[in-house]
Amino acid sequence: MGIKDDAVEVRAQGWRTLAALHGLIEAELERSLQAVAQLSVVEYTVLDALSRQDGWHMRMQQLARATALSASATTRLVTRLEDRGLLTRILCADDRRGIYTELTPKGVDLLEEARPSHDAALERALAGAHEVPELAPLVDALPRLHARV
Template identity: 40%
Template sequence: MDAQAWDQVVTLHGRVEHELAKALQRRHGIGLSEFRALCRLSRADDGELRMQELADLIGLNQSSVSRLVARLEAANLTRRDLCANDRRGVYTVITEEGRATVEKASPTYYETLSRSLDDASNDPRVSALVAALRGGAPVA
């Protein structure tokens, strides 16, 4: 049972992630990881997070988040800052341009997510999982 449920999660996740990434790239020129990082930063206190904390929140390793933040910095969406209490600590901070990007791209993200889940609810391989995620019956 666990393996079957997990297969449904992997199938649904892959499908939805693909649609989200495609829509964000096509309409806003940003990747899904970039969008998620900007969203986390926009909701963080003072718009900043330690690099490791950001990595944990968006499911990336330290090396991947460093490359991601470098891309965001190059696009002027974030900047780095040193921790005042611990000079070894590095923060990434969202810029006003980064906040504007989140605001512009969020409707695309949420519309695509809803549409992708609507489409998946018609697929018998994952429809029970979609229903459970949306507050319906648990996955069998």
């Protein structure tokens, strides 16, 4: 087994670890968000992304990228949230193909209501993952990516 093969195997193992941790966290968030706000993880992701956006509006395609979803899934996701009154579609004046989505006050409220639960669930999930030997190193590495210090 040469150096090159090692690199391949190391990448594969890294990916498996990443996928496993992702799965754990997503499951925990899903349970938590569903319980507290009847939101799925992607739905929360949309609301959160919009809330961290200047003016609280984003275009469909930005949303698709932010959620790693297809265009069609994004359309229906936005429709779903719009039907619940959590955001609104706003036609784009300068580019009439484009559509902005914007949080409604109700959307902001629900997000603020869900956020503490989300954050707690994330913390729980990471703590739980840290107990799994294969996942612990990644859990430790994660906060170092963006730490201020």
